Amino acid sequence: MEAESFKYFGIGLATLGMLGSAIGVGNIFGNFLAGALRNPSAAAGQVGNLFVGAALVEALGILAFVLGILAWLG
DSSP: OOHHHHHHHHHHHHTHHHHHHHHHHHHHHHHHHHHHHHOHHHHHHHHHHHHHHHHHHHHHHHHHHHHHHHHHHO
16 A cells, blocks of 8 residues: 555544544433433433533544544645
């Protein structure tokens, strides 16, 4: 294999963080909905935590994407 192929293999591995981000967001919202159905009166107090957690997980996915792009350009 040539060095160029290893570069693309590494870029693919770097962007696997986006897969983890998608799984994380699904986990966050799924668990929130399960908790909201069990105790609807407490759901309103957890919406802020829900969006902060989702934003942090999405930021990690975007970071993985940007690192993949930077590796491809570099």
